[in-house]
Amino acid sequence: MKRSEINNIMRDADAFIRVNGFHLPPFAYWTPADWESKGTEAREIVERQLGWDITDFGQGDFRQIGLFLFTLRNGTLQELKNGTGKVYAEKIMIVESGQITPMHFHWAKTEDIINRGGGRLIIQLYNSTLNERLDDTDVKINMDGVCRTVKAGGLVTLSPGESITLPTGCYHKFWGDESRVLVGEVSVVNDDNLDNRFYEPMGRFPAVEEDEPPLYYLTSDYQKHLSWIVQD
Numbered sequence: 001m002k003r004s005e006i007n008n009i010m011r012d013a014d015a016f017i018r019v020n021g022f023h024l025p026p027f028a029y030w031t032p033a034d035w036e037s038k039g040t041e042a043r044e045i046v047e048r049q050l051g052w053d054i055t056d057f058g059q060g061d062f063r064q065i066g067l068f069l070f071t072l073r074n075g076t077l078q079e080l081k082n083g084t085g086k087v088y089a090e091k092i093m094i095v096e097s098g099q100i101t102p103m104h105f106h107w108a109k110t111e112d113i114i115n116r117g118g119g120r121l122i123i124q125l126y127n128s129t130l131n132e133r134l135d136d137t138d139v140k141i142n143m144d145g146v147c148r149t150v151k152a153g154g155l156v157t158l159s160p161g162e163s164i165t166l167p168t169g170c171y172h173k174f175w176g177d178e179s180r181v182l183v184g185e186v187s188v189v190n191d192d193n194l195d196n197r198f199y200e201p202m203g204r205f206p207a208v209e210e211d212e213p214p215l216y217y218l219t220s221d222y223q224k225h226l227s228w229i230v231q232d
Helices: 003-019 040-047 077-082 219-225
Strands: 051-055 067-074 088-095 101-105 111-127 139-143 146-150 155-158 163-166 170-188
Touching: 003 051, 003 067, 003 088, 003 170, 051 219, 111 139, 139 155, 146 155, 155 163, 163 170
Parallel strands: none
Antiparallel strands: 051 067, 067 088, 088 170, 101 170, 111 155, 111 163, 111 170, 139 146, 139 163
């Protein structure tokens, strides 16, 4: 993805989030110049990969296969193991109409996906087999406290205000319907480097062509530009 495209997506996403009555935290608007004045007080942001996350899954066509995410809070795997501290994570996402997030599941993360506003979110579901293929068994899921059974490969629709709980090992693929959707995610600790099992080979983070300076850093920029903040 070109940096200019990423910058434009950030501006547009911020406006859409505000229109829907949601607001990003102050660090969302730290520019690269602002980051130069930050020290170890900002370590949690960098270590836990909080912030802007825009991906085309390595496919080169964000509008067809892609996702906008912003990680608001996140714990660590060690905290999750100990059962203390932040054992949870939260994201806000934007899914465009017809824009696909590819089929995947998580080994460790149980998550609630919430339609926060806009259009409808369509989710396709499969159980996974022991060898991580698509199973043909019915999928039992929970939607806003109500248990449901969906046929393998079946679709569920989330209108604004509705949510679904996706357990570990549950393959899911989703896209927007009618218009773009503001989507919330509440989960246990999130690790996008190690806990995504895509059904087909897929990159999690984009390759970036630097055709202009970044408006704000992506979480995938942190290692290159902000590694000094987390150095002991």
